[in-house]
Amino acid sequence: MIVASIPSNAASVARHYDELDPAYRRIWGEHVHHGYWREGHESPEEASVALVELVEQRLALKPGQRVCDIGCGYGATAAELLKRHDVAIVGFTLSARQQRIGQARAPGFACLRRDWLDNGLATASFERAYAIESSEHMVDKALFFAEARRILRDDGRLVVCAWLEGEHVRPWAVRHLLEPICREGRLPSMGSREDYVRLARDAGFVLTHYQDISRQVQRTWTICLVRLVKALIRDPAIRRLAFGRGVESRDFLFSLPRLILAFRTGAMRYGVFQWDAVSPPASNAATDR
Template sequence: MSTSKTSEGASAPQDIEKYGIPEPEPFVSFQALKDRIRHHYEVASDYYYSLWGEHIHHGYWITPNDTKEKAQVQLIELLLQRSEFKAGSKVLDVGCGIGGTSRFLAKNYGCAVTGVTISGRQVELAKKLTLEASKEEQAPANGIMKLGDGSVQFIELDAEKMGEYFIAGEKAEKFDCVWISEAMSHFPNKPLFFENAAKLLKPGGKLMVADWFKNAGLSEVEFKADISPIEDGMLLPPLCTQSDYVEMAEKSGFKIFAEPLDISKEVAKTWDLSWKLIQSPALWAFAVSQGRDGLAFFQSFRAMRRGYANGSFRYAVMVFQM
């Protein structure tokens, strides 16, 4: 198939170029947005896994020769280092996706990890991949699967309800760490998340965050060009700045353990690779079959690359402590 050049310099099949970037579509309500997010992960998680592997998050490139798999693990290890993470911790992995980080912490650090995600399909995939890694034929009746010296379990749960789920009744339990990587940006009520995380942590427990942000002080033109297409395509409520997260954490009783570390430059390659990975007519046909949200999602990859290049879109890790 002949190819043409995109505005970002990557080559793409001509039939991809015919799909324009849809105008941003405001969400009717936060519940409607959550329903769209759930649907997105129900239908797209298998594609994520086939393209990106078990770690569905950014990579952190220390050297240009790092593979994407190594870069993804390096992002996890960076947050572990900055939090002075202790092996054997009891961890709540919020927005766990298909369980890559949960399995990594259980296998390599002997942690007891509970992963929660809004998507039932992601829970299915997470359990399947964990059973394959543990070489067991089926999950125990209690859903807790041994992996190395640790264990993992996965629960379908709206993160906004995690406070009542883990605090109330027989399920009452607390954690040494709450881990959240690239999920909080999806949450309409971020202050509620910080409040729930504070309730679920033991004294001295840590909240470990990796996420994407808008840069502070953007002009209206910069916001419309770079951030608006990302919010729209990635199904995000209004993006926050890094200082917004710090303010919300402190209002919920957290203290800063490790200041926000901006690693935008080191993770930007994620979207260069992602743009190359989706240059398949079959994938774009899938996007079109999902209607406007599917097409807006793929086209938002361009805005991601442009936002990182312009400095309007940022990425940071940060750690808070109770």
């Protein structure tokens, strides 16, 4: 587990997304996650939706189910799912700006501004849950999984897309790539595939599918870097974010080359996990609400 040298918490994550809201939306779009190039010729927008479709396939949604979006961003993923499925989705974000957009996103979607680690949901009240690139922001990853297991029914399913530490990462890559990525991206820690499997198992999940799609998503950051450079030239709002002294989160804008190199060297991986809740929640999980 890679741990950031400067601690991060829910407040700093919220500030990160609120401050960088214009950059996220103008440079990449309202899907605050990687694109997934299945064929290789998709546009960035099509690739963003393709990742949602991959998660959708793993969720295997059924009519009438209650679904939890852990780290819903602007609610764009939930809106895509609601186009094709008769389900109800409750999403969680820490960002006030994301919630304002998410609240008006689609019928059947409730966007809450609340910390997942203190979510207030009833036990066994959902059939499905997913987290697309949000588990990285959790201060306590064991509690992240424990809460997901607690709110799911015994036949429930959890799908997680995660930034992961690669295998056999060299010390220089930790020092110059992964730890700075955690620090600049407000990630308290970055786990490996093995870390996630162990934490989920301890919470009462059984891994039923895993897919490494690092090669299919890494193009995201090259596109973002090119768009950022153009935006710095053309867009005064982005220049203010990048060079304004009062913007605490601006360091992440300059972390894009690290992300490109981390993927290309294998220091960082991107995994899609599917877990089924087929055993009782772990005894040390959060108490019923």
